[in-house]
Each structure stands twice: as structure tokens, then as C-alpha cells.
Amino acid sequence: MEDNNLSISKEITPQSENFSRWYLDTIRKADLMDYAPVRGCIVFKPEGFELWERIQAAMDKRFKETGHRNAYFPMLIPESFFQKEKEHVEGFSPELPWVTEVSGEKLEERLGLRPTSETVIGHMYSKWINSYRDLPVLINQWANAFRWEKRTVPFLRTSEFLWQEGHTAHVCEEEARQETMRMLEIYREVVESELAIPVWTGKKTPAERFAGAVDTYSIEAMMKDGKAVQAGTSHYLGDKFAKGFEIKFLDRDNQLKYVHTTSWGSSTRLIGAMVMVHGDDKGLALPPRISPTQVVMIPVGPQNKRAAVLAKTDEVFLSLKEAGLRVRTDLREETPGWKFNEWEMRGVPVRIEIGPRDVEKGQVVAARRDTGEKIFVPIGGAVVFIKGLLDEIQNNMYQKALAFRAEHSYTHIDTLAELKTHIAGAEQGDGIAGWVLAGWCGSDDCEKNIKEETGFTTRNIPFLPPVGKEICVCCGHKSEHTVWLSRSY
RNA sequence: CGGGAUGUGGCGCAGUUUGGCCUAGCGCGCUUGCCUUGGGAGCAAGAGGGCGGGGGUUCGAAUCCCCCCAUCCCGACCA
Numbered sequence: 004m005e006d007n008n009l010s011i012s013k014e015i016t017p018q019s020e021n022f023s024r025w026y027l028d029t030i031r032k033a034d035l036m037d038y039a040p041v042r043g044c045i046v047f048k049p050e051g052f053e054l055w056e057r058i059q060a061a062m063d064k065r066f067k068e069t070g071h072r073n074a075y076f077p078m079l080i081p082e083s084f085f086q087k088e089k090e091h092v093e094g095f096s097p098e099l100p101w102v103t104e105v106s107g108e109k110l111e112e113r114l115g116l117r118p119t120s121e122t123v124i125g126h127m128y129s130k131w132i133n134s135y136r137d138l139p140v141l142i143n144q145w146a147n148a149f150r151w152e153k154r155t156v157p158f159l160r161t162s163e164f165l166w167q168e169g170h171t172a173h174v175c176e177e178e179a180r181q182e183t184m185r186m187l188e189i190y191r192e193v194v195e196s197e198l199a200i201p202v203w204t205g206k207k208t209p210a211e212r213f214a215g216a217v218d219t220y221s222i223e224a225m226m227k228d229g230k231a232v233q234a235g236t237s238h239y240l241g242d243k244f245a246k247g248f249e250i251k252f253l254d255r256d257n258q259l260k261y262v263h264t265t266s267w268g269s270s271t272r273l274i275g276a277m278v279m280v281h282g283d284d285k286g287l288a289l290p291p292r293i294s295p296t297q298v299v300m301i302p303v304g305p306q307n308k309r310a311a312v313l314a315k316t317d318e319v320f321l322s323l324k325e326a327g328l329r330v331r332t333d334l335r336e337e338t339p340g341w342k343f344n345e346w347e348m349r350g351v352p353v354r355i356e357i358g359p360r361d362v363e364k365g366q367v368v369a370a371r372r373d374t375g376e377k378i379f380v381p382i383g384g385a386v387v388f389i390k391g392l393l394d395e396i397q398n399n400m401y402q403k404a405l406a407f408r409a410e411h412s413y414t415h416i417d418t419l420a421e422l423k424t425h426i427a428g429a430e431q432g433d434g435i436a437g438w439v440l441a442g443w444c445g446s447d448d449c450e451k452n453i454k455e456e457t458g459f460t461t462r463n464i465p466f467l468p469p470v471g472k473e474i475c476v477c478c479g480h481k482s483e484h485t486v487w488l489s490r491s492y
Numbered sequence: 493c494g495g496g497a498u499g500u501g502g503c504g505c506a507g508u509u510u511g512g513c514c515u516a517g518c519g520c521g522c523u524u525g526c527c528u529u530g531g532g533a534g535c536a537a538g539a540g541g542g543c544g545g546g547g548g549u550u551c552g553a554a555u556c557c558c559c560c561c562a563u564c565c566c567g568a569c570c571a
Binding site (some may be wrong): 027094270356492 | 493503504527528529530531532533561562563564565567568569570571
């Protein structure tokens, strides 16, 4: 086992040595992505893309169940559209790529590559909505988006990314706010139950708000290096975009009114989050509900006993497949040990080994990716057992992530000095500064100051904070909000 | 976008200081054959690169100079 670990470490940098190297090693060794020829762009390889397809499926199902329909709007957005909502332009213009000419001829109006679609969709909604009878409009789109970020990280922040953006229009504020919360809750439920990632739901501070939103809400997840990833956002846009794009309707009372809109999005960064929440020094670890392969079968044993082993492997394979499990058999010529390591690195939740001894005893060996445990299972009960095991692994992965988050969440810090001491202490120790629950007076100055002094930013104001904080961690005055602070991606 | 580092077969690297022993070497991987299979097997024979890209200096450049590009790390901006 010792040698085994050493040889692995040659391929994947240990998390404790350099977390970001570990992350980059892992996503490449697990064959999720490759770098594309254009700066900051990646190729989603089949293994990585299938993760996205499964996330998509989980989300899309819930969107449809709540009455939304998918549509597609163009990727090219006229420059003038961006100008119609002031904060929106200011927020996005620094990272907008432009199309300025076609076959050498300058376009009359530059076209931006969508960083998000509020503007085009607002334009279309103004045409489509005339009466309260036309509302609500509940549309989602699966698309790519462009944001030319200075610093890119595969999956977490790339110049082009894939996402889902929902855009809805409602008759009144109350209904729009309900929609905002309903979609935030869907994100929380999908991310927790499917990706096994615990999140804090809450409200963003004004400084962290989406450009052009009245209120922004988010789900925030803790990575294994203690940093935060915003895993989904939902915005109440008020009538700001309605006013910018003249989205008006005639209400029951014969008054012309502006609609209230929402937008909500989640992206392929969820893949990166999943890697950084569950992965370990062996590589990727995927939650069973999302993993493209749930069970990998590896027949072992000498050539002269191969036939019986393969027959048994087929039998078990078919029974698992019939039970609806995503199962595959690895018949490559590599040695068993090599395959064990390979599939562990790729994050497959359960491995089944079948050898001559198992055939004799009428059993298989099941190995768990999450704990490394090996279990002997009678063949007759294999299907039921494996199904139960996958559920247990899914649950265990969530519980482990929850426990990790609890271990690295700090609620006793009340001053900037204490916060700095805490961060310095973490740097001396395991390097995981984690999240700090702090009081905040609500001023931009304090928020800015905390960031400058510590590198920690406000993640969100949780709806259900574990404890309420009385004084602002920065100025010492009475706190208006209890916020999560941390470093973030 | 600023500071630092790196860029040599698929991957990891040596060679760059002091140009010529390099029409480039090593490990892994790859191909073929034999052999082997319960935690990264062994032997043998092979294939594969002109040194991130473009200019320049020189009799001669992976090595020196200039420009550009990409990636990583650290900061400022963000899903």
C-alpha cells in the first residue's frame, strides 16, 4: 500500500502540498477537460461533459416541474442594448468581447458576445407582453456565455462557459420575489441532493450584487481548501430591466404597469466545485447520482480460469444494468492493480472485483471509493446490495462534506484583529482558513476594509445563520447583518 | 491587468550558465510479439520530436537578442 500511494503521488500532487496543482492534475488525469487554443477557454471532454449533462438533466427536470420552458436567444447582442440599464453596462463592459467586422467591413453597430441575456430577453419580452394575461413568462435557456476574465481556472472561471439562465416576468413584486426564492431553493436542493455538496443559502451584500439587480441571493459551498464557490445565484431585478426595455402590460385595473423580472443562473463551475469538495489525493470522487459510471467491474485471475470468471462477470453486469445502474466492465489488458488505481482516480463510486475464488464462493468483492472499504457480497444479493451501497455512498459523501464544512467554520470571531490572528494561525497550520461568521454593520467601507485587511470577502448573509452576531467585526458598532466571510474562487 | 516562474515526442524532465561533441537524450506511456493478471508485472524489438510562435545575430542557435503567445503561482476584477 505504501508503494502504491507513492506511485500515485507521482501523478497527482497531494492536496496538502498545493491544492490548486492538485485540482489541475486531477481534472486532467480524470480526463474531464483539455485546454483549448484560445486563452482561457477549455474543451469539455466526454467525461467532463457528461457530468454537465447529468447536472443539466437534474436541473431541467425541476425547472419543467415548476412550469418553466426552455428557449434560445441569440449570442450576439447589439451594443445599444447594454446601455439601457446603467449598472448592468458598468458591471459587464470590462469583460465583454466584441464582434466589430464581417469580411473586412466594419459593422454599423458592434455586437457583444453575451455575458448574460437580460438585455436581449428584455427586448423580446417587451414585444411579447401586453396584458396581465400574458404573465407570468417563465423561460429558461441553456447556453454558452462569455466573460473575458483576467484570471481563468478550468470550470470555475473560463472566458467561455456553459450555463443555464432563467428569465421570468411577473405582474408584481411579490410574485417575482417568490420566483426568486423558489429557484434558489431548487439550486440548493439539486446541489445538496445530487452533487452531495452542502450549501448556505442567503442574500448577497449590495457590493456583491449582480449588476442591475435589486437583490441577489446565492448558494455558497466550501471547497476542501476552505475557499468558497458561489454555486448558483438568483436575482430579483425589480422593474429596472422592465423600465430599460419598456416591458409593460395592461393590468386588470386598466393601468399600464411595468413587469417585475427575475433571473437565475448556474454554470459548469458546479463541476469544479464537485471536484474540489469530494476529491482526495487519489483523484476524483464522484457522487453516485452524478457519476457517468456508477459501478466498474474488474475481472481478475489467471488465464486458465478466465472463462468462468468472465461468464460470472457478464452475469452480474447484466443484472446490474437491468436494475438501471450505470455499469461498465474493464476488460483491458492492464494488471488489476493498475485498473484499481485508474478507476479510483476517475472517481467511480463502486468497483466490483470478480476472481476465481469469488466464482467458487458465489460472491463478488465490492470496493467503495469514498471509504476504500472492501466488502464481500453474495452474488444473489448483489443488485440489492449495490443499489443500497450507492445510496449510502451518496449520503456519506454529503455527510463528510458537511462535517468538513463544520470543522472549518468559525463563529467566535468578533474583531478584525481576531480575524487576522485566525488567518495567520491557519497559514501556520494546515493552510485552511475556512469561513468566518461575522457581524457586519452594513457599510460599504467596512466591507471594503475587511477585504483589504484580510483578503476575506462577504459570501452571503445566510437566511438561517448558526448564531446571530451582535457587533460589526470591522468597526465594532452594532451589527445589522450576520455574514459569512471567506476567501473565494 | 501588474509581479514571479515555465514552455524540449502523449506525459514528466535533462541539455540553455560557457553557441559547435545534439539532423537532441532519459523515464513513463504508445506499437508488435511472448509472458502475466486478487493493489500501478517482466523480456525483446519498434514508432514518435528539431526544441511555444515569429523575427534577428552568427560560418553555426534548443542554447544569445527582440517581439508575440500560452500555462502555472501571487495580487487587483468576476459565475
